[in-house]
Amino acid sequence: MISQTSLEGYKGASLIRDKHFLYVSPHLLLRPFISSYTISTPTVQTMSDEYAVLPSASSTLVLSVTHHNIISSLRGTNTKVCHVGAFANKLKLLFLIEFHPGGLYPFIKADQSELLDASFMLDQLDKTLKQALEDILLESESIVSLLNTVNRIFIHRLYARPISKDVSAIMNSIISKHGNVSAKKLSSDFYYSEKHIRRLFLRHIGTSPKMFSRIVRVNYALKLLQNKPESFTEVAVQAGFFDQPHFNKDFKMLCGLTPQDYLKNMSVFYNDSFKM
16 A cells, blocks of 8 residues: 555656645546546644635545555545544555546536535445446555546546536636626526536536536635735725625625634635646
8 A cells, every 4th residue: 555655755747745745637538527636644644623615616535544454435526624633643645636626527427416515435426436446556566556546437437427518618608707607607608507517517617607606716716815915895896795894794694703713724725726
């Protein structure tokens, strides 16, 4: 199994790394769907118990290795803050497969709305995938062999259930506009009724276009806040909010705290910049 020594000895390409964790891009064919593979050894570098993942409209497959077994789970489309620190600190190894919005749909046979803001044991959804991933994690002695085999598993499944090209186009339009586009405008641009676009989003992404747009807009604001701006009003306007009160309201609705409080506690929040 992968160990701290495996992590430190890895010489391949990476997105981000230090001696305790590694972010790696998937195979080129998988990059429209999977944002990254993350491997970490939480007990070596303990994080705050309050550590939390911010909303991203994405899903994550989680293989958690304790001293006794492997727990394989899936977190569906994530539109709420999810506290993970206390759990992660108990683990020997953590292997994450992090998807782009809509990226899980080709691999798990379920409407994504059924997985919204919920965690499932992976064998409830796909026993074959669960067993394959756990076997690989147990058998792999190097990170290269682990990643190569995981890539093969997902490439093999890729074409069985493709995501709608229309959904991808609409989603990319929302992202390119930082979430500042109305349902009426999307309907006009893509020649679908608002009701049909909503139905497509719920099936492929898990949430409505309105919620997806809100998450995109708040995530854009989060990127602007990384620079610790002097004026929150400036951030609100740049992110496309009507005014600062509307910005504060949407931010608190999704993140559970105000932008001001977020800036004071940034170190206990995780926002994956590779997902969106």
